[in-house]
Amino acid sequence: MPIDSRLEPKNMEYTKALSQISEIHAQLAKGEVYRGFRSLPVALSGVMGIAAALAQPRLVPTDELAVVLRYWVVAGVVCGLIGGTETALNYILREDMFARRRTRKVLGQFVPGLAAGAALTVGFARQGDAFVLLLPGTWALVFGLGIFAARPYLPRASGWVGLFYLAAGCLGIAMPPASAQVFGWVVGGTFGAGQLAAALMLFWNVERAEHG
Numbered sequence: 001m002p003i004d005s006r007l008e009p010k011n012m013e014y015t016k017a018l019s020q021i022s023e024i025h026a027q028l029a030k031g032e033v034y035r036g037f038r039s040l041p042v043a044l045s046g047v048m049g050i051a052a053a054l055a056q057p058r059l060v061p062t063d064e065l066a067v068v069l070r071y072w073v074v075a076g077v078v079c080g081l082i083g084g085t086e087t088a089l090n091y092i093l094r095e096d097m098f099a100r101r102r103t104r105k106v107l108g109q110f111v112p113g114l115a116a117g118a119a120l121t122v123g124f125a126r127q128g129d130a131f132v133l134l135l136p137g138t139w140a141l142v143f144g145l146g147i148f149a150a151r152p153y154l155p156r157a158s159g160w161v162g163l164f165y166l167a168a169g170c171l172g173i174a175m176p177p178a179s180a181q182v183f184g185w186v187v188g189g190t191f192g193a194g195q196l197a198a199a200l201m202l203f204w205n206v207e208r209a210e211h212g
Contacts, residue, residue: 034106034153035210036087039203045083046195049075053188057181065132068180069125072187076139083195106153113146136186137172140165143194155205161198168194 052075060071091103120138124131144165151158168190177183 033155033206034102034150035206036090036103036106037154037198037202037206038086039199039207041086042083042195042202043199045079046192046199048079048082049188049195050192051188052079053184053192056184056188060180060184063180065129065180065183066125068183069121069132069135072184073121075188076191079191079195102153106150109150109153110146113142113149117142133176133178133183134173136177136183136190137169137174139169139187140172140190140194141169143191144169155201157201157205158198161194161201164197165190165194 052072056068056071060068062068087103087107091100095103117139120142121135124135124138144162147154147158147162147165151162172186172190177186
């Protein structure tokens with residue numbers, strides 16, 4: 001049965017309207033601060049980073065950088081899980097379809113940096129100790145770039161946190177740690193301080209406003 005040609009303009013208008021609605025949603029998402037990150041789990045991840053640096057001499061009593069690197073990869077994964085616990089629970093249990101789409105968009109800004117960091121970790125580890133010692137600075141640089149990538153969706157003050165990570169990363173590459181023990185303090189100290197600063201930023205700019 002032939003389709004009435006009079007319906008074609010209406011279908012085109014309908015498609016155009018849907019496209020415009022999607023664009024409006026995208027602009028609103030950029031203009032509104034993302035509230036999926038919360039200060040408490042982010043602060044806990046920072047405390048865990050510092051605790052991991054304190055515990056390294058007991059848990060990894062060796063100067064072998066390959067062993068220390070594995071320790072910090074595991075510690076990084078654990079800290080990441082702690083920092084993202086509430087975000088994940090909100091996504092699964094509380095958010096509607098629009099909020100989940102927004103969460104995916106914000107977290108997606110971090111994915112390229114995380115993938116690059118993982119690839120650099122594997123590559124540097126295969127090149128020997130001199131390259132492994134560059135990883136604390138490299139990780140900080142990659143994380144700082146991820147924060148700047150997500151900054152359109154975060155409070156403006158997040159730029160200062162990103163700048164801290166970038167500065168720490170540049171310093172870590174220009175002056176890499178001289179030993180396995182210093183390696184741990186550079187990683188734990190940088191990410192501990194950075195996450196605590198991020199938690200303070202979230203509390204002051206997001207949560208305080210919600211309860212004020």
